[in-house]
Amino acid sequence: MKLRELLENIDVQELAADPETEITDFVSDSRRVTPGAVFIAVRGYENDGHRFIPSAVAAGAAVIVAEEPVEGAPYVTVADSRLAMAVAAGNFHGNPSRRLHMIGVTGTNGKTTTTNLIKSVLENATGAKVGLIGTNRNMIGGLELPAERTTPDCLELQALLRRMADEGCAYAVMEVSSHALYLDRVYGIHFDQGIFTNLTEDHLDFHKTMDAYAQAKAKLFSMCDTAIINADDPWSGLMIRAAAGKVITFSARSDEADLTAKNIRLHSNYVSFCALMTGKLEKLRLGIPGMFSVYNALAATASALCAGVGIEEIRRALGECAGVKGRAEVVPVDTDYTVLIDYAHTPDALENILDTAREFAKGRTVVLFGCGGDRDPLKRPIMGAIAVDKADYVIVTSDNPRTEDPEAIIRDIVRGIREADTDTPFEVITDRRAAIARALRIAEPGDVVILAGKGHETYQEIDHVKRHFDEREVVREILDGIKRD
Secondary structure, three states, rough: OOOHHHOOOOOEEEOOOOOOOOOOEEEEEEHHHOOEEEEEOOOOOOOOOHHHHHHHHHHOOOOOEEOOOOOOOOEEEEEEHHHHHHHHHHHHHHHHHHHHHEEEEEOOOHHHHHHHHHHHHHHHHHHOOOEEOOOEEEOOOOEEEEOOOOOOOOOHHHHHHHHHHHHOOOOEEEEEEEEHHHOOOOOOEEEEEEEEOOOOOHHHHHOOHHHHHHHHHHHHHOEEEEEEEEEOOOHHHHHHHOOOOOOEEEEEEOOOOOOOEEEEEEOOEEEEEEEEEOOOEEEEEEEEOOOOHHHHHHHHHHHHHHHHHHHHHHHHHHHHHOOOOOOOOOOOOOOOOOOEOOOOOOOHHHHHHHHHHHHHHHHHHHHOOOOOOOOOOOOHHHHHHHHHHHHEEEOOOOOOOOOOOOOHHHHHHHHHHHOOOOOOEEEOOOHHHHHHHHHHHOOOOEEEEEOOOOOEEEEEEEEEEEOOOHHHHHHHHHHHHHHHH
């Protein structure tokens, strides 16, 4: 690739390099520079890439892209290197999103399940190959790839989209996080569909206010042809106003929406409802429990309809969809009580999974949860209050403390519990394995034990170290020990 091709559609302020220079790679990490590569210096929140320009030059970078002139190497200056990186990453990989039907899903909760449902429905109903980019995994058809974060940085994202396009994917369905939108990781990508699930308090350590958080989410709908919006969410109006194209709404409450769920039935291992659209009813069934599953199914149904899939094909495909690891996941245990693992790590998500358990629990709901360190501390007492309000027994423990003191995080949670002024019994066990053992030992016939917060994660992050911790394995090990006792 020539430098001029890499810089296409970028507002270049100064070109102090030969535009015919042959480019071998394009990177933003100076440690990955090889001879012939272009290094782009990006100002981040922790590090300023301009500091590493000398290292990139020493490693053989052919050209430096930066926001200021560079000494000792050919360079290109741009007004905003973050935006330039997003566009250049697309150029370097041949703008693969233009070869794919792009579907982006944003919201606080439900992104992972909704993207997986859409992928499954499109594949089952159309036979097309579908790529997936999400919190717990990336997929190219049936090939599963690891995922480090919800939305990759633009360089990794464009490389992944290129691979999807080259391997025959017709669609790419991706979770689009508020961080990715705010930091322009998806800048320059045009989406066929943008989907809004809901908005509840989360990531305020980063966005500071709910309005700023919502505004970040709303950026997706200025980048898509069709906005599919959960009309029942209080922030739906903002998302609709941000939409640049067609708007389709879905609801479980109002007939005013374009797609409405009627005659909702909630069961211990599935939900069913009638989808009402343009005067026609179609009964749908999804094998994942909980009211939130109704909303996820509505979003997936609206997406498939927009993609041209018939409602009969959607009904059949939804009926064959399996659950997502770590989302209301029933752990196979030989006990007279149920164990659920769920990723709930926000107030709304915790409330949803507790409501779901109460819908089918024949005994008590016992919840075990903590809160992540180095994340929004405001939600901690809120989650404590929700736990004792919705559950019959609460165990507060550690989640991913990261660099924070686990005991300090727990104190924040307990403050909310005490302010709730409830008689619900609770206890604190900081060690998560010991807390799980306690929950399993006190469980009675008919109880539902909910291990909340970790979900699909198979580690605990403590002081920058990820230590193996798979709750499925932990449950089996503890139950094996109980049997031996």
